[in-house]
Amino acid sequence: MIKSSEAVSRLIAGLARLPGIGRKTASRLAFHILKVPREEALELAEAIRDVKDRVGFCTICNNISENDPCHICSDTQRKKNIICVVEEAMDLAALEKSEHFHGLYHVLGGRISPLDGIGPDDLKIKELLTRLTDGSVEEIVIATNPNVEGEATALYLAKLIKPLGVKITRIARGLPVGSDLEYADGMTLSRAMEGRQEIHLDSHE
Amino acid sequence: MIKSSEAVSRLIAGLARLPGIGRKTASRLAFHILKVPREEALELAEAIRDVKDRVGFCTICNNISENDPCHICSDTQRKKNIICVVEEAMDLAALEKSEHFHGLYHVLGGRISPLDGIGPDDLKIKELLTRLTDGSVEEIVIATNPNVEGEATALYLAKLIKPLGVKITRIARGLPVGSDLEYADGMTLSRAMEGRQEIHLDSHE
Numbered sequence: 001m002i003k004s005s006e007a008v009s010r011l012i013a014g015l016a017r018l019p020g021i022g023r024k025t026a027s028r029l030a031f032h033i034l035k036v037p038r039e040e041a042l043e044l045a046e047a048i049r050d051v052k053d054r055v056g057f058c059t060i061c062n063n064i065s066e067n068d069p070c071h072i073c074s075d076t077q078r079k080k081n082i083i084c085v086v087e088e089a090m091d092l093a094a095l096e097k098s099e100h101f102h103g104l105y106h107v108l109g110g111r112i113s114p115l116d117g118i119g120p121d122d123l124k125i126k127e128l129l130t131r132l133t134d135g136s137v138e139e140i141v142i143a144t145n146p147n148v149e150g151e152a153t154a155l156y157l158a159k160l161i162k163p164l165g166v167k168i169t170r171i172a173r174g175l176p177v178g179s180d181l182e183y184a185d186g187m188t189l190s191r192a193m194e195g196r197q198e199i200h201l202d203s204h205e
Numbered sequence: 206m207i208k209s210s211e212a213v214s215r216l217i218a219g220l221a222r223l224p225g226i227g228r229k230t231a232s233r234l235a236f237h238i239l240k241v242p243r244e245e246a247l248e249l250a251e252a253i254r255d256v257k258d259r260v261g262f263c264t265i266c267n268n269i270s271e272n273d274p275c276h277i278c279s280d281t282q283r284k285k286n287i288i289c290v291v292e293e294a295m296d297l298a299a300l301e302k303s304e305h306f307h308g309l310y311h312v313l314g315g316r317i318s319p320l321d322g323i324g325p326d327d328l329k330i331k332e333l334l335t336r337l338t339d340g341s342v343e344e345i346v347i348a349t350n351p352n353v354e355g356e357a358t359a360l361y362l363a364k365l366i367k368p369l370g371v372k373i374t375r376i377a378r379g380l381p382v383g384s385d386l387e388y389a390d391g392m393t394l395s396r397a398m399e400g401r402q403e404i405h406l407d408s409h410e
Binding site for chain 1: 210211212213215216218219220222223224225226230232233234235236237238239243245246247248249250251252253254255256257258259260269270271293294295298
């Protein structure tokens with residue numbers, strides 16, 4: 001901590017509120033900001049302000065976006081009959097980067113986590129159900145994280161959506177590509193075994 | 206990365222320039238900033254701007270300060286005949302927190318590190334020598350870090366200051382308080398043995 005300055009203390013406090021940044025790291029970052037050229041620091045301040053001014057959430061899928069609806073919801077090239085449900089916009093970005101999925105998304109804004117006081121009502125679940133009412137959606141891919149809370153959220157959603165007659169799928173859990181069987185945990189190996197698929201030789205010809 | 210927004214990309218790029226923050230962490234931080242209430246984000250932006258507007262460097266000791274001279278250099282209660290030389294203002298803050306040293310400081314602004322292209326001319330060494338010209342300073346405590354570059358800087362300073370007839374000392378290197386001999390590295394143990402001090406039993410009576 002740099003005791004001598006009120007302004008520095010305030011900056012450290014502000015930085016320390018960011019996730020994964022403790023007092024020590026915040027001090028180091030504040031110190032760095034003090035040392036860099038004025039323009040570089042102000043650019044960061046401006047970027048923070050800009051993001052809050054210009055970026056909001058898509059009212060259809062809850063994705064982060066400068067426009068409403070977002071570029072995915074308003075893209076006529078994308079399949080409208082399949083919705084992939086993710087926890088956060090970051091997950092959506094990760095899936096988009098893999099360029100494999102061409103349907104729509106729905107960002108829940110978190111996962112059900114009683115320990116953190118997050119219940120179904122804190123997530124955009126009602127909004128998801130509303131999107132299913134007109135019958136145009138044929139499949140929901142639940143892509144919440146493969147951990148305890150993500151699985152619980154997936155199960156909750158599946159139970160809720162089932163009566164609507166929409167096909168519900170879950171992204172596959174298994175060994176990550178490029179990983180080593182030897183180092184995989186038991187749960188992952190069980191899932192990989194459970195989800196095994198037949199090899200169709202003729203499709204490789 | 207959140208591809209959809211120019212503003213978000215700029216924020217991620219700005220955050221990724223901070224030390225120890227890569228693209229992934231920057232994305233996570235940017236995403237957090239998007240989610241927090243507007244006021245909290247703007248507070249951080251304001252704190253960055255404020256620090257650049259209000260905080261500068263003390264022209265005497267190069268410490269970070271809102272005033273010039275800083276609160277230490279202008280404190281009449283402090284010993285003026287001893288100067289502790291540190292690499293960065295963060296080191297000064299750490300020493301101040303221990304409340305043991307009551308002299309003045311001199312912040313070099315780094316250490317000599319040829320690999321990083323930092324030579325003696327990039328540090329506030331000339332300014333330190335200027336402070337020694339009037340003969341009021343009797344001791345220089347060199348408190349650069351106890352690593353290769355810190356030691357090299359200490360040696361360089363000692364050679365430079367020696368002809369001026371000022372007493373030069375180096376902070377002790379040894380076992381950190383609360384640590385375990387068993388886990389200490391060889392260099393630290395050597396230094397601890399080298400710097401051993403006699404136990405004066407009568408002073409404990």
